[in-house]
Structure formats: structure tokens, C-alpha cells
Amino acid sequence: MNRREFVAAAASVGVLGTGAAVATDRIDLREPSDTATVEPIEIETLDGPGSTAGSMAVPEHGRVTLVSVFATWCRICEDSMPALGQVYDGYGDDVRFLSVSNEAIGGTVTRDDIVDWWERHDGRWPVGVDTDLALTAEFDVGTVPTTLVLGADNEVAWRSTGEKTVEELHSGIHGALGNP
Structure with missing residues (x-):
């Protein structure tokens, strides 16, 4: 193989690798959706660890909120839970957290x-x-997991899909909190 063929092959591998990363949501090239203020959506909450049955309006004006959309059948959603838990533990009441399943109930x-x-x-x-997919539609959630960070002004400050590291989640939250 001559040098020109080697360079062409290496460039092809790079393009294919980047395409695969984007296709599998390992790289998120999308900017946050438009900066229009989101009107609150009522989400039914369930009685479980850290959660009580009732409802929660998302977003809550004046407060940064992390929303994670998941499904019980999703292995990546399962794998995402430790990082979400670690980030949740680190923010206490400074950031509101909510995980939401958009699966068909019943x-x-x-x-x-x-x-x-x-x-x-x-x-x-x-x-x-x-249950009525209002949140799913509002935020154009087409895949799980999808993680959104909503700023105190009710605008989408950060959005990403796929499994996220603790550092990636911190970065999304820090941007919404106005921290470097």
C-alpha cells in the first residue's frame, strides 16, 4: 500500500467512525432546540424510592431541572442509572431531578x-x-435515554441522548447554572 492509499484509508476510517458515533448517539452534534420558553407539563409521579405518587410540573420556573427519559426495557437506560445517581447525590436541592418513562402503561x-x-x-x-406523551412531544424525544437540562428560565440548556458519564452530566448542569 502506498502513502496515498494509506491516507485515503485512514480518512475513510475516521469518517466511518464519526458517523457510527453520531448514529449511536456517542457524539451529539445537535444544539439545544430553540430557546423558546417551555410551558410546564404535568407528569404523573409514582410512589417509590425518592418519589411520591402525585404529579410534578416540568419545568419549574426559577429552578434548574434535569429530566431523564427512559424505558424499562432499555439496557443503556439501566447502565445510565449509576452516573445519574452520583450526580443527583452531588447536587442536593440545587437541581431538581426527574426520570420519566414514556412507555405505554397498561x-x-x-x-x-x-x-x-x-x-x-x-x-x-x-x-x-x-402517559399522554406530552413531555415526549414537547421535547421531541425520539430515543431513550434522552437527558435534558432545563434552565431556571424554562429553556432547554442542554440535551443529549445515550449513556452519559458523570462529567458529561455535570457539564450540562453547570452550563444551566451559569457555572464554567
Whole structure:
């Protein structure tokens, strides 16, 4: 193989690797969706660790909120729980956390199934269900997991899909809090 063929092959591998990373959501090239203020959406919350049955408005004006949309069948959602838990533990009341399943309740999954999954994966902040898919539609959630950080002004400050590291989650929250 001559030098020109080697350079062409190396460039092709780079392009293919970047394409695969984008396709599998390991790199998120999207900017936060438009900066219009989001009107609060009522999410049904479930009774489980760190969560009480009732409802929660998302977002809450004046407070930074992290929303994680997940599904109980999703392995990447399961793998994401330790990092989310570590970040949750680090922010206390400074940042509001909510994880939301957008699965169809009553078909193959019940509210109890979601609470069981939540307990098994060490969830300890509010968990809810998006039964009417209002949150899913508002934030154009097309894949799970999708993580959103909403600023105190009710605008999407950060959005990403796929499994996130503690550092990535901190970065998204810090931007919304106005920290470097």
C-alpha cells in the first residue's frame, strides 16, 4: 500500500467512525432546540424510592431541572442509572431531578413494573410516567435515554441522548447554572 492509499484509508476510517458515533448517539452534534420558553407539563409521579405518587410540573420556573427519559426495557437506560445517581447525590436541592418513562402503561408494562425497575436500579429521586406523551412531544424525544437540562428560565440548556458519564452530566448542569 502506498502513502496515498494509506491516507485515503485512514480518512475513510475516521469518517466511518464519526458517523457510527453520531448514529449511536456517542457524539451529539445537535444544539439545544430553540430557546423558546417551555410551558410546564404535568407528569404523573409514582410512589417509590425518592418519589411520591402525585404529579410534578416540568419545568419549574426559577429552578434548574434535569429530566431523564427512559424505558424499562432499555439496557443503556439501566447502565445510565449509576452516573445519574452520583450526580443527583452531588447536587442536593440545587437541581431538581426527574426520570420519566414514556412507555405505554397498561400494555406490557405497568406502573408497578416501573417502580420495581426503579428500586432494582437504585433510583432515589422522583420518577414518573408520561402517559399522554406530552413531555415526549414537547421535547421531541425520539430515543431513550434522552437527558435534558432545563434552565431556571424554562429553556432547554442542554440535551443529549445515550449513556452519559458523570462529567458529561455535570457539564450540562453547570452550563444551566451559569457555572464554567
